[in-house]
Amino acid sequence: MEVLEVGTPDPALAAALAAAKYQPLRLPAGAERDAFLAEHGPSVTAAVVAGPPGVDGHLMKALPNLGAIVNYGAGYDLVDVEEAQRRGIGVSNTPDVLNDSVADTAVGLVLATMRGLCAADRYVRAGRWPVEGPLALTRDVSGAQVGILGLGRIGAAIASRLLGFDCAISYHNRRQVPDCPYRYAGSPVELAESVDVLVVAVSGGNATRGLVSRQVLEALGEAGYLINVARGSVVDQDALVELLVSGRLAGAGLDVYTDEPHVPSALREQGNVVLLPHVGSATARTRAAMAALALRNLDEYLTRGTLTTPVLRPR
Template sequence: MASHPQHDGAPPPLSRRPPPCVLLLRHPLEFSLVNRSLPEDDFRFLKPWESPLPLDDFLSSADARPAEAILTNGRASVTADMLQRLPDVRLVATASAGLNHIDLAECRRRGIAVVTAGDVYSEDVADLAVGLLIDVLRKVSAGDRYVRRGLWSSEGEFALGSKLGSKRVGIVGLGKIGLEVAKRLEVFGCAISYNSRKKKPHISYPFYSNVCELATNCDALVICCGLNEQTHHMITREVLLALGKEGVIVNIGRGSIIDEKEMVQLLVQGELGGAGLDVFENEPNVPEELLALDNVVLSPHSAVFTPESFSDLCDLIIGNLEAFFSNKPLLSPASDE
């Protein structure tokens, strides 16, 4: 799925055909947040929320049947059933970096190309990952609460934080985001190691094929991998115990990569040092126990939410649609790597 196949049945250039139909599974928030308009002159966008029909009924209706592409995000799934109802679809474009909401096997079977947000979000997500780690270690949010509650002038003492420099940080998933995290942490003097599906050529960081061994040799873990069958609950109780009572875990991947129930229990019991979390297993629901812990920093799955990223994403989405329907190479094809 690394490239858009060139074949005899490929769509003709945009200038030689009516505007292609693109099904929007959700309102394109990315465009509205940066005051961009959808290119209505070049594409016919199908908007289910404007129909009186429920989504399932709309997908089976004559209004949806002309769809040749689907535009979605990480919160709207593209299923085998949906693709069966829309036989003319040849492209699925997601505004997400992750792919766990798309039935990739069915897309492959049907010869449907898939494009993602590519590396548009990588720098912003890496910034937040490092920010969460600093916040937990230096107790930035905890200190803010301490001051706002008027405790600074009282007899209460504020707990000491810990320095970031010289920390051993393990990165789980050394893709585009993971590499950006590593680059930032190296500047702070951290020792980087990583776990990935396979050892990365030309990468000098120590590689651990076993994530538990990585945790044993680290002071902090930063979760940067995608969610799939192999990574679901990959961060087990055993991994968290290996990280230790002073260890910190940061998650900017997906909530279900960590066994959340076990993590919460260990944090409450003091068997894990702290956590910086942008994602959760059952969003937007966050375990109540976490709300009372000063060694936990919580973020509402907002790592990608900057106007700069959204503006770049809008350009990428439109560019991918134009490329596909002009039979040109896609800008950010999904990779099996």
């Protein structure tokens, strides 16, 4: 029985695998991949996904004895879940342990974007303050109307933090949350047109691809801000760039992008955009907790054939 490692693990995951005496096979790229899979594919029973390229139907076909796909992260959009279900392959993720760090990042982006903190930092470092004087005034976070697109575990953690700023919270989900104290909006457009800042916290994958469409961004308007800590695929990035460049959106704070790690130059050139390199969960404590939970899933599958935090249960 072999464990396949897909993507490049960060130090926390690599250390956890090494401490558990796992020596996973690393999936190579390019011309070496086919020969590697021909040799090792039949012996692989579990895969740990640490990043792209993920596990699609073609890779599953090359791993005929694959029984479980263990995701290092809450998201599992790098896995063809429908094909995994068809083949009886279990899929797990690492929910809950990263809620706080991602929520903290989202609130940090709200503050940095609305108050122009990163632009102000650049202004001082460039020596412009003594020459050009005070910066233009910015927007208050306190008392702002905030829309949460996706009031799941992370979305709820973001909302609870923003209550400390006396923000008025609205949200949109596919279904209304019972007994929720926040105002429910019936669609992403309805949510966007009623708030100052829209925070995107939905899961990735085909079901949410393009959910934040041009129409949603236009509804947010020239005084509105977009914050995305979900997945780049959720937002129409081309429309986002166009609206920012033309001044039809006040600003954006982004931790995720359509084609990571590549960020369009038009985004990088906008002074009203705060850009992070997908670091929402990147704290030492959170990554260690994610690695430990991923390892628990791997151990449980290899010893008992079950998963600790299943998205799909193995058959």
